Amino acid sequence: MASEFRRVAVIGSGSWGTAAAGLVARNSDEVCVWARTVAVADSICERHVNPKHLSDYVLPENVVATDSLEGAAAGADCIVVAVPSAFVRGVMHDLAPHADQSCPVVVLTKGVEGGSHKLMTDVVADELGNPSRVAALSGPNHAEEIWQGMVSAAVVAAGDAELALRLQSLFHSKTFRTYCSSDLTGVEVCAAAKNVVAIACGACAGNGMGDNALAVVMTRGLAEISRIVAAVGGDPMTCMGLAGMGDLVATCTSPHSRNRSFGELLSRGVTLAEYEERSGMVVEGARAAQSIWELASELSIETPLTNAVHAVLYENIGATEAFDLLLERSPRQEFYGLR
Numbered sequence: 001m002a003s004e005f006r007r008v009a010v011i012g013s014g015s016w017g018t019a020a021a022g023l024v025a026r027n028s029d030e031v032c033v034w035a036r037t038v039a040v041a042d043s044i045c046e047r048h049v050n051p052k053h054l055s056d057y058v059l060p061e062n063v064v065a066t067d068s069l070e071g072a073a074a075g076a077d078c079i080v081v082a083v084p085s086a087f088v089r090g091v092m093h094d095l096a097p098h099a100d101q102s103c104p105v106v107v108l109t110k111g112v113e114g115g116s117h118k119l120m121t122d123v124v125a126d127e128l129g130n131p132s133r134v135a136a137l138s139g140p141n142h143a144e145e146i147w148q149g150m151v152s153a154a155v156v157a158a159g160d161a162e163l164a165l166r167l168q169s170l171f172h173s174k175t176f177r178t179y180c181s182s183d184l185t186g187v188e189v190c191a192a193a194k195n196v197v198a199i200a201c202g203a204c205a206g207n208g209m210g211d212n213a214l215a216v217v218m219t220r221g222l223a224e225i226s227r228i229v230a231a232v233g234g235d236p237m238t239c240m241g242l243a244g245m246g247d248l249v250a251t252c253t254s255p256h257s258r259n260r261s262f263g264e265l266l267s268r269g270v271t272l273a274e275y276e277e278r279s280g281m282v283v284e285g286a287r288a289a290q291s292i293w294e295l296a297s298e299l300s301i302e303t304p305l306t307n308a309v310h311a312v313l314y315e316n317i318g319a320t321e322a323f324d325l326l327l328e329r330s331p332r333q334e335f336y337g338l339r
């Protein structure tokens with residue numbers, strides 16, 4: 001499926017930026033990846049390999065790279081953002097003077113900004129301007145499978161339906177199916193919040209809990225995510241889709257998930273800093289556990305699972321104690337409203 005986009009800038013050369021560059025290279029003429037280091041940029045240009053992430057993946061010939069944001073943005077008619085949430089504002093700030101104001105931007109980052117509690121598309125729009133051209137893509141998309149052409153699907157969400165359709169054609173292929181949505185808020189909340197639930201699932205598994213318990217955490221996690229989505233103005237039906245249930249299941253069950261594996265190791269005493277240092281990868285759910293916890297407190301949304309993950313990560317409470325507190329909650333209706 002060819003798209004209208006001829007030169008695409010992919011900002012970020014982590015696992016997802018690398019795999020996404022391969023996806024959009026199928027439907028455009030040239031893809032330029034922005035990497036933070038010259039070594040990664042040179043390796044992609046010379047060997048079509050990212051030596052730091054997915055190093056078995058030989059990228060298509062039409063993927064090049066640079067360590068210059070100005071160089072990446074030059075001539076780009078679409079920008080794909082794939083840097084971890086903590087760096088989105090800073091990188092977008094630096095990109096802004098070089099990015100065309102009318103150029104569509106699609107955000108792959110999953111998170112909620114600390115302090116402001118803004119969704120990633122809002123952070124990008126703050127820095128790059130022209131919010132109506134900013135969209136998000138999310139779904140059950142482990143980069144480790146995507147680059148190998150294994151089947152997956154995602155949803156492209158934008159306030160402007162025509163923009164979603166244009167971006168759908170940039171990503172869509174037989175093995176990477178893309179669907180459109182107008183619920184940008186719901187899609188982005190699901191993307192960020194499922195990572196917190198995946199940490200809880202990993203910690204349960206690490207603590208020897210069984211498959212029934214994991215299914216309970218996922219299901220109650222989805223109920224919690226629906227309450228957050230509703231409270232911030234998204235459509236709770238989005239939680240039933242690829243960005244919601246789809247990504248929740250993939251992240252809570254896959255050995256590829258950093259959030260799930262971190263949760264498992266957390267229950268054995270490994271710290272966030274140790275995990276990220278060893279793996280060279282980000283655990284977005286740990287950041288989201290803080291920002292969503294703050295958001296939920298501000299809006300009085302009931303988020304017991306997020307509270308438990310927050311307590312273990314930031315309040316010095318042991319995982320076993322946090323689980324006990326969850327199990328001691330008083331019984332209630334399965335669905336007790338969206339707030």
Ligand SMILES: NC(=O)C1=CN([C@@H]2O[C@H](COP(=O)(O)OP(=O)(O)OC[C@H]3O[C@@H](n4cnc5c(N)ncnc54)[C@H](O)[C@@H]3O)[C@@H](O)[C@H]2O)C=CC1
Nearest residue numbers: 014015016017082083084087109110141142143281282284
């Ligand atoms: N890996 C995956 O399968 C998927 C990841 N995502 C999301 O994509 C976003 C990016 O994640 P990944 O590509 O997986 O990252 P990663 O975990 O593979 O790598 C982290 C990257 O962050 C970079 N980084 C470190 N400091 C930085 C800074 N100051 N400025 C910019 N970049 C910096 C590092 O160079 C490293 O390449 C996250 O929000 C993640 O949740 C979404 C879907 C799938």
Ligand SMILES: O=C(CO)COP(=O)(O)O
Nearest residue numbers: 139140141142257258259
């Ligand atoms: O979002 C993802 C898959 O859709 C990646 O999840 P992890 O960050 O837990 O690896």
